[in-house]
Amino acid sequence: MTEQGHGGLAVSGALKALRVSHLFTLTGGHIFPILDGCKQDGIRIVDTRHEQSAAFAAEGWARLTRSLGVVAMTAGPGVTNAISALAQARFNQAPVLGLGGRAPAFRWGQGSLQEIDHVAFVDPIAEARTVSDTSLIAKEVVTAAIAALTSPRGPRFLDFPLDVMFGSAPLEFMEPWFQAESVVAQEDALEVADLLARAQRPVLLAGSNVYLDRAEDSLRSLVEKAQLPTFANGQGRGCLPADHPLAFSRSRSAAFKQADLVIVAGTPMDFRLGFGQSFATGAKVVHLDSAPESITTNVDLAGSIGAPLDACLAAVAEALEKPPDTSAWIRALIDVEDDKRASAEPELRSDSMPIHPMRIYGELAPLLDRDAIVIGDGGDFVSYAGREIASYQPGCWLDPGPFGCLGVGPGYAMAARLAHPERQIVVLYGDGALGFSGMDLETLVRLQLPVVCIVGNNGIWGLEKHPMRALYGYDVAAELRPGIRYDQMMEAFGGRGEYVTDPEDIAPALRRAFASGEPTLVNILTDPEVAYPRSANLA
Numbered sequence: 145m146t147e148q149g150h151g152g153l154a155v156s157g158a159l160k161a162l163r164v165s166h167l168f169t170l171t172g173g174h175i176f177p178i179l180d181g182c183k184q185d186g187i188r189i190v191d192t193r194h195e196q197s198a199a200f201a202a203e204g205w206a207r208l209t210r211s212l213g214v215v216a217m218t219a220g221p222g223v224t225n226a227i228s229a230l231a232q233a234r235f236n237q238a239p240v241l242g243l244g245g246r247a248p249a250f251r252w253g254q255g256s257l258q259e260i261d262h263v264a265f266v267d268p269i270a271e272a273r274t275v276s277d278t279s280l281i282a283k284e285v286v287t288a289a290i291a292a293l294t295s296p297r298g299p300r301f302l303d304f305p306l307d308v309m310f311g312s313a314p315l316e317f318m319e320p321w322f323q324a325e326s327v328v329a330q331e332d333a334l335e336v337a338d339l340l341a342r343a344q345r346p347v348l349l350a351g352s353n354v355y356l357d358r359a360e361d362s363l364r365s366l367v368e369k370a371q372l373p374t375f376a377n378g379q380g381r382g383c384l385p386a387d388h389p390l391a392f393s394r395s396r397s398a399a400f401k402q403a404d405l406v407i408v409a410g411t412p413m414d415f416r417l418g419f420g421q422s423f424a425t426g427a428k429v430v431h432l433d434s435a436p437e438s439i440t441t442n443v444d445l446a447g448s449i450g451a452p453l454d455a456c457l458a459a460v461a462e463a464l465e466k467p468p469d470t471s472a473w474i475r476a477l478i479d480v481e482d483d484k485r486a487s488a489e490p491e492l493r494s495d496s497m498p499i500h501p502m503r504i505y506g507e508l509a510p511l512l513d514r515d516a517i518v519i520g521d522g523g524d525f526v527s528y529a530g531r532e533i534a535s536y537q538p539g540c541w542l543d544p545g546p547f548g549c550l551g552v553g554p555g556y557a558m559a560a561r562l563a564h565p566e567r568q569i570v571v572l573y574g575d576g577a578l579g580f581s582g583m584d585l586e587t588l589v590r591l592q593l594p595v596v597c598i599v600g601n602n603g604i605w606g607l608e609k610h611p612m613r614a615l616y617g618y619d620v621a622a623e624l625r626p627g628i629r630y631d632q633m634m635e636a637f638g639g640r641g642e643y644v645t646d647p648e649d650i651a652p653a654l655r656r657a658f659a660s661g662e663p664t665l666v667n668i669l670t671d672p673e674v675a676y677p678r679s680a681n682l683a
Contacts, residue, residue: 151278151309152177155243156185157317158285164214166190166562168201168555172218174245174258177309179216190558190591195222197584199229199242200555203299206238207379208517208539208563210356212289213238219245220258223266223303228549230270233299235547236378237353237434239292241285242270244303249276252305262303270299278311286320295434295452297356326435326451328459336407336430336447337463340370343405343428345473347373349396350380351411352545353434354453359383359410360538362457369461371470373399373477377411378545382535394531395480402476403427405446410453413440414546432456492532498671499647501525501600505532507651508598511658513568515540517560521553522574523607524676525600529572551580553597554587561593568596568658575601575624582630586637588663596657597665599630602672610675627669634665642666 149157155178159167166188171179182189192198199215206213213233217223223244233240244266247259266272271291275284281304288300340346354363360383367374367390374384375396384391392399400406406423409432413420420443423429428446431439436450449456492506505528512518514536520526520543535541542556553571560569578599588595609622631641640662642653650668657664 147315148312149315150177150181150312151281151304152179152181153184153315154181154278154281154313155285156181156187157315158282158289159187159214160185161317162212162286162289162320164212166205167214167216168192168198168205168558169216170195170198170218170222172222172245174219174222174306174309175216175243178243190562192555192558192587193583194581195225196229196551197555197581197587199226199240200232200552201558202240203229203233203236203238204542204552204556204559205563206233206240207236207352207356207542208559210358211239212293213240213559214243215240216243217245218258219247219303220260222258223262227266227269229555230266230299230301232544232547232549232552234269236545237297237356238299239297240270240299241289241292242266242299242301243285244301245309246274246303246305248307249305250307262301266301270301272301272303275302275304276308278308278313281308281313282315282317286318290320295357296438297434326455328449328451328455330459330463332447332449333459333463336432336449336460337465339405339428339430339447340372340407340460340464341466341468343468344470345403346370346405346407346468346470347375347399347403348407348409349411349417350374350376350383350409352378352380353410353438354383354457355379355410355538357410357434357453359453359457362454362461363409366457366461366464370464370467371474373470373474375399377416378543379539379541380410381541382538385536386534387536390474392477392481394484395477398480399477400424405430407432409457410434412438412546413443416546488532495647496671497646498602498669499645499650500674501528501602501670502532503647504598504600504650504668504670505529508570508654509533511651511654512570516568516570517542517564519543519553519556519560519569519571521550521556521571522577522600523605525574525606525670526572527676527678550574550577553577554581554584557588557595557597558591558593561595569594571595571597573597573599574606575599575603575628575630576605578630582633585634585639585663585665589638593663594661595663596654597634597663598654599665599667600670601628601630601667602670602674603627604672606672606675611678629667631665631667634663640664644668
């Protein structure tokens with residue numbers, strides 16, 4: 145006889161079938177049955193102080209584990225609070241499933257608490273549906289999850305009216321299914337391989353989808369066979385170890401301006417790549433990405449493949465019969481790398497007071513394990529980290545991505561610590577970014593999730609203050625209160641705090657933070673006059 149159960153048990157049973165182990169949430173009456181179902185079915189409930197942090201945690205989980213991240217939100221403001229995180233998941237092609245409560249269907253239109261039609265405004269961001277029958281809940285959850293996990297990946301959303309969620313139905317679960325992966329056409333792989341064989345100065349840029357498609361081994365095979373200088377952005381970082389002889393970082397601008405072939409794999413040609421217009425005049429451009437829908441239309445391409453990147457990169461490597469001679473090109477790029485690395489050394493060792501933000505990274509980098517997970521939540525302060533903190537393994541760097549929403553730090557940190565309890569987890573905060581989600585530092589303490597948080601505290605919105613001053617000769621709405629004791633805030637939550645004003649004290653404070661085994665915030669006062677030398681702009 146088929147067991148009867150409420151709608152929350154249908155949700156949790158479907159999540160179990162999908163091998164979901166964690167549900168990120170903030171409690172609310174509309175989702176009580178989901179919480180009850182997860183408790184009964186052994187799915188860990190991770191409860192935050194704000195739905196945005198819960199949704200960021202689900203997105204971080206999805207991106208770090210390359211599996212489904214799930215967030216449950218109560219009706220009305222619970223859902224609206226999570227919208228920015230769902231939008232970020234869309235930009236990052238992160239497989240996130242949002243589960244929302246909803247005012248009861250039988251009272252719809254009569255003014256129930258938090259009554260609003262979520263689907264109308266969520267659907268443009270994350271394909272959304274209302275589940276109106278308790279007996280269909282499990283099927284709808286599995287269907288939405290598979291859609292989120294299928295390239296081009298991205299968030300999906302379901303909401304459940306209160307009467308449907310509290311209703312009872314037979315608990316019957318369908319086995320999850322996955323669509324067959326696309327086959328890479330041989331002629332497409334041969335076309336890209338031919339362009340590569342004839343190039344003299346080729347470069348490859350590996351983006352986040354290389355990691356999400358589990359394509360790091362195929363990337364390495366192609367790069368080594370072609371002796372192909374390789375750069376990375378987003379979660380492409382670490383797919384080729386930073387100390388690999390063909391991994392480059394500081395010479396990217398020079399490489400793009402001189403390359404005769406640019407292969408972009410697993411990232412859109414957005415503002416981070418100058419919309420594809422920052423490449424050398426006459427350079428041939430190839431775009432490889434996870435699905436045909438992801439291939440750029442704003443650049444005249446010499447070749448493209450829209451297919452899972454593991455198969456895609458492997459097919460190009462197999463089709464490449466005569467690799468190009470890139471030895472002189474590699475030596476030229478090494479010279480640029482060495483010059484730029486040498487020019488950064490004075491700032492990395494700077495004794496200036498207030499502290500130069502680069503000095504923080506000069507002290508932090510030697511303390512990081514090769515598999516440390518570094519999370520960026522900020523503007524200029526995190527931009528310096530992108531330059532100076534190397535990634536040696538896949539899945540070790542996490543930042544907001546092209547949507548650029550701040551406040552990700554605690555949510556991403558929760559996901560990272562839960563997914564990788566044995567690793568160092570570091571959050572790099574701008575002091576402005578900390579204001580978005582600082583209360584969820586309490587969540588790290590309450591859930592006993594040891595994370596090292598480093599705040600570059602310059603008392604301004606640096607990413608806006610310096611450019612506005614350059615444009616107009618003045619700035620407005622760019623000041624914060626100088627010297628705020630964020631370390632004392634962390635201590636008030638029950639964690640550890642460190643306060644640093646002298647560059648000589650940075651390394652000892654960081655060592656104590658890593659050794660403590662507790663959630664720790666290291667509050668470092670930095671120079672507000674230092675501006676990051678930015679090349680990318682808004683549009």
